[in-house]
Amino acid sequence: MEFIDTSRKKLELPLILEKIKVSSLYGREAKAQLGFFAVPEELEKEYDRIDAVVHRLEYNKITLSRLRNLLAGFKEIRTTLNRLEEGTVLAEVELYELKLFALGIRQILELLETFEGFPPDLVPPGLSGVETLLDPEGEGIPTFMIYDSYSWELKVQRRAIEEKTRELELGKRALMEELVKTYKVPIKGWGEMRIARSHEAFEKIKADPRLSYNSEGYGLVNFQVDLSYSFSGLLEEIASLKERESRIEEAVKASLSESLREAVPVFREDIQRIARLDLVLGKASFARGYHLTRPVITKENEILIEGGFNIPVLDRLRKEGMTYTPIDIILKKGTTVITGSNMGGKTVTLNLVGQAVVMAHFGLFVPAKTLRFSLRDFYYVSVGDTQDMAMGLSSFAGEMMALAKVIRRAGDRGLILVDELSRGTNPQEGYAISRSITDYLNQQEAISVFTTHFDGITPGKVHYQVKGLRDLDFDALEGRESVLKNLHQRMDYRLEAVTADRQVPKEALPISRLLGLEEEILLKAQEYLRLEHERRQQHE
Structure with a gap:
């Protein structure tokens, strides 16, 4: 299942897929990898998921908005998970990221519990054990530290540090009071003394080992209270206690990392579920916003569209205050030809067919009241210029080169969509080539749809004609402003099945x-x- 050449771009799929809004970085990755479902049963399961979420979107808008906000909060943790698998001891910031992820998963689960019958394969398995491990005091807040509760020895060490630090602070205050009393010079709370060189006590202050020179400017010299002279023993004791604290903390982080290593598969499963949940939410919102419907998969080699619409064209018409005429069409293996006047919507219809079937094959709901289709082996779309400037090929040569490749695969169940077949050569040869191609493809398994200005290229086969401006009184439009808008408003884009000998409308x-x-x-x-x-x- 594949696109041949630039068919994906020519169907304006990037424009359509932009309308699927996802919130998380994992959802964005899943959306970027969006592609064909190979197995009908898996496709039906995806439709079931969208169906279930669309139903809940209607009645739980506020809750779903909260769900999207939570999804947006998930950060990238896969590098941390890789480091865990490699046996690395995680840093404190990495442990914080994993705790934040686990808290987010719990909040997601609490919200999903409010949706009865929510698709179970969109629900993350949860990380309650991880949350307990990284939040041993049950605070439930998005912060992390090496808690005292991880180690009795760590707790004792920290209490000793607190006591010695308090003792040092008291000693520092007493020392500062003594210095102020001795030199009659104020000292800032952080231990800084500022004095002019001309001050009578300057030389004594300069020589006092309890004060150390710091800097000077604007005629003042800055000294700092130096605790190392008076409290060297206490400072060494505190440093030793902190070094011991650091070793204990490293041991705790090593123990936590070892425990978390066992949870890596659960983390990865949670990431996959988040991505799938986010993408299905985006698909469901898209479906609801555009009134898309669930496709029907059939084993028959056919495509049926009722009330179909081209999404990019619909958007453009809405901006201009105009309405879109839905299209009905039935396609079977072999060739179907669509004829009609210029501006009549042939290309729009061609793209509509490709967009709707590819969207269905991608696991999306479709822009139609009804779409019944069978899975395609390949998609080929030729709309616009096929000129290859890099190879020096004309439009006709580029078209024939691409068609030659596609025709070799026409025995497969593909979908071939070509706008204005053989348009790049003279009309006589163009007619002959077009008719011979359609004769050949009529014997193949692929479903082929061509638009053309040539009369009579599909005798005995399906021929649709765009109604266009057939019933319009052109004289009534003369003298009116905005002729183009009037034409668009009066253009009838609907298709009607006609006999193969019906001539192409002459409205140019x-x-x-x-x-x-x-x-x-x-x-x-x-x-x-x-x-x-x-x-x-x-x-x-």
Whole structure:
């Protein structure tokens, strides 16, 4: 199952997939990897998940908004998990990240419990054991430290440090009071004394071992109370206690890392569930926002679309205050041809077919009231210019090169969509090539859809025609403002099945007249048409 050449881009899929909004970095990765489901049963399961979430979106908007906020809070932890698997002792900040992740998972689970019947494979397994391990005092707050409760020895060590630090602080205060009393110079709370060189006590202060020179400026010299002279023993004792504390903390981190190593598979499963949950939420919101429907998978080699619409075109029309005409079409193996006037929506319909079927194959709901389809082996879309400037190929050569590749696979159940087949060559040869290609593809398993201006290239096969401007009174539009808008508003994009000998609508001349082409040119064109018609009648 694959796209051939640039078919994904030509179907405007990036524009459509942008509408699937995800909140977490894991959801964004899952969305970037969105692709074809190979097994119908797995595809049906994905539809079930979306169905379940769409139903809950309708009645739990506030809760689902909270769920999205929680998903947005998850950080990247896979590097930390890799380090755990390598046997590395985690740093305190890494332990904090894992605790934050576990707390987030618990909050997700608490929210999901409010949804009865929520798809179980979207629910993370949870990390209650991890949360207990990294939050031994049960505070439930997003912070982490090496808690006293991890080690009795650590607790004793910290109490000793606190006592010695308190003793040092008391000694420091007494020393500062003594210095102030001795030199009659104030000392800042952090132990700084500022004095001018001209001060009578300057030399004594400079020589006092309890004060050390710090800096000077603006005529003042800054001295700092030096605790190492008066409290060297106490400072050494505190340093020794802290060194011992650090060793104990490292041992605690090693023990925590060893315990967390066993939980790595659960962490990874949680990440997968978060990604899947986030993506399905995005798919469901997209489905609800555009009134998309669940596709029906069939084993028959066919595609049926009722009430289909092209999402990018619908968006553009809405911005212009215009409405979209839904399309109905049935496609079976072999070739189907769509004809119609320029601006009549043939290309829009072609893209609609490709977009709807690919979306269904990607596990999305679709822009149609009904879509029944069978899984495709490949997708080929040729819309717009196939010119290859890098290889020096014309549009026609580029089209034929691509078609040659595709036709070799036409025995598979592919979907081939080509806009204006053989448009890049002269009309006589273009007609002959188009007809021979459709004759060949009529014998193959692939479903092929071509749009064309050529008459009669599919005798005996399915032929749809865009209604277009067939029923429009062109004279009634003359003199009106915004001719293009009037044409778009009056264009009937619906398809109707017609006989293969129905001629392609000839609406180019009246449209050109409305758009301001010189009347002299149009009258000459009408004369050429009359002469060509007479010539053909003589040959018949």
